[in-house]
Amino acid sequence: MNKVHAWLRSHWAVPTVSGLLILASLTASRGFGSELWGDILMVAAAVVAGTPVVLKAVRALTAKVIGIDLLVSVAAIGAILVRNYWEAAAVTFLFAIGHALEAATLNKTRSALAELIAVAPxxxxxxxxxxxxxxxxxxxxxxxxxxxxxxxxxxxxxxxxxxxxxxxxxxxxxxxxxxxxxxxxxxxxxxxxxxxxxxxxxxxxxxxxxxxxxIHRVEEAQDAKAKTQAFMDRFSKWYTPGIILLALVVGLLTRDVVLALTLLVIGCPGALVISIPVSIVAGIGRGARDGILIKGGEFLETSAKINAVALDKTGTLTEGRPQLTDVIALDPDFSEDDVLRLAARAEAGSEHPLARPIVTAATDRGLPVLGLPEHTEPVPGKGIVALVDDQRIAVGNMALIRVEQADTRETTDAGATAVVEELAAAGRTPMVVARNGHVIGVVAVADQIRHDAAEMVRRLHGAGVKKVVMLTGDIEPVARAVAAQVGVDEVRAGLLPEDKLEAVAELRRQGYTVAMVGDGVNDAPALATADIGVAMGAAGTGVAIETADIALMKDNLLKLPEAVSLARRTVNNMRQNITIALLTVAALLAGVLFGGVTMAIGMLVHEASVLVVIVNAMRLLRKRADKADARFAEAGVPSPDRAAAQRA
Structure with a gap:
């Protein structure tokens, strides 16, 4: 009994009953010669299939919305009034079939969300x-x-x-x-x-x-409207009344009621209305399966236009785990351990990412780094100054050292400039250590470039991105050394957070649609200024998942070009669907005006176009193999992203 009730509530109950009544009508009229029973059963078929449509049309009218259901309702009722029972039954039956198929296939486009819900323990x-x-x-x-x-x-x-x-x-x-x-x-x-x-x-x-x-993010994203979809919604509000007016004018001019009713049927913008949302749902669903969360249709459309990508260096193009590489004493009165110990004591009170490798290296060498400095003064973009045992220790770039020397009247750099340039040219980040304005040595750290950074840049270019820009607070030589290995198009070094914001704003003023990839903390201003803010490695980071325009769940650089490519494919799919819908309506209108297209044929073609649009959108759900992966496979080696996963 429960199965019967479930079936009666399903989308297939109405078209099944209506279809059986049509068969019974044809049997009565043609098999037994009973025209009366044939007409009664045909009207019954139209009533069964048409009642839900009429009820929806009435509910829409109460909300001041003129939609597809109203067109079908008027056409079906008009056909019954002119005693064209077959057309009335065929139109409503085909509309019910189309609605059931549409619901079934739309559920498939939302399969990614269903799968996510299914894995919830x-x-x-x-x-x-x-x-x-x-x-x-x-x-x-x-x-x-x-x-x-x-x-x-x-x-x-x-x-x-x-x-x-x-x-x-x-x-x-x-x-x-x-x-x-x-x-x-x-x-x-x-x-x-x-x-x-x-x-x-x-x-x-x-x-x-x-x-x-x-799950919450995907639900919201699949329901969010793109700009094109919002335009199509506004267009439909005018289009549907326009079709009703056209049918009325044609009916009055030709005195052909059937022709006017047929125009109502073939003018249904069903495929047009569904062309965009079905692509958005499928595209966002595909992204969710691949660990790419896109905030909604508007951001999907914007992402398809991305032609410039701004990247932070540390933690994005590099591993984000710098290690101490060099300790150089420049004053004969200080050993390497002395230089490292004082640098570590000063950095013990710093939150800067480069402080940790210095402190860790000092600890590993058994140097005393216990306790915090008496006073710590971070100098943004330059380094840190700390009071250690009543001595003023500065650790940072030459600009910081010159400021310190201005206060102490010290002028010599003990060869620090040459050492800094040499280390920077080798791709390391040098930091000069000074005590009371006097240079005593240099420490340097290096961050390993991520194995997939160069491949990411190549794939971004392949996806249509014209410019990949590195934005970093590091010094110019280090930034250029990294850029040379990665292949970025432009380097902007020595930037403060506000400088990164200005760099992104400048790219936008130049006409680029900019995506900014950063950690969401130091890069927050630039992320907010960019057309699309991208958070990487967002798994477990609730704030990133909720606030980023695109959240890449895995800390995998290759997901970035994959996201851009997915957005472009989705928007192309939307355009294909719009073209299919408009061509179908135009062809049907021409067929009706020049003869040959009946009401039933018009509805059949209309519903077929709706299904074509949905099936076209469902192509987005297929996993798309990257050509680069195929080349790696032919060579018998794993692709960079697969190799990274295996190492993890």
């Missing part, structure tokens, strides 16, 4: 009072220990506190190669254990998990 096994207890995933208390066994889903976001294992993180990052997890690693709800046994300390539960945020 329902239960969790937690340790409570030393016992394993099964509870609802949403009932886990943050801080509790959750057990993740082989073959089960991770029910919460958390940190591995014990055990080892491998997780398939495809639902979050789009990468299907399992990732090894050990103590201290982050895990995400919805990922699947493919081996091992993990004890996880819960940090995010229910709506606070990364998966929940992704």
């Amino acid at each position: 329902d239960t969790a096994i937690v340790l409570r009072d030393g016992e394993q207890v099964e509870v609802g995933a949403a009932d886990v208390i943050p801080g509790e220990t959750v057990l993740v066994k082989n073959g089960t889903k991770v029910p919460v976001d958390g940190v591995v506190s014990g055990g080892t294992g491998a997780l398939d993180e495809a639902s979050i990052t789009g990468e299907s190669i399992p990732v090894e997890k050990v103590a201290g690693d982050k895990v995400f709800a919805g990922t699947i254990a493919t081996g091992g046994f993990l004890q996880v300390t819960a940090t995010g539960v229910g709506a606070d998990t990364t998966l929940a945020r992704i």
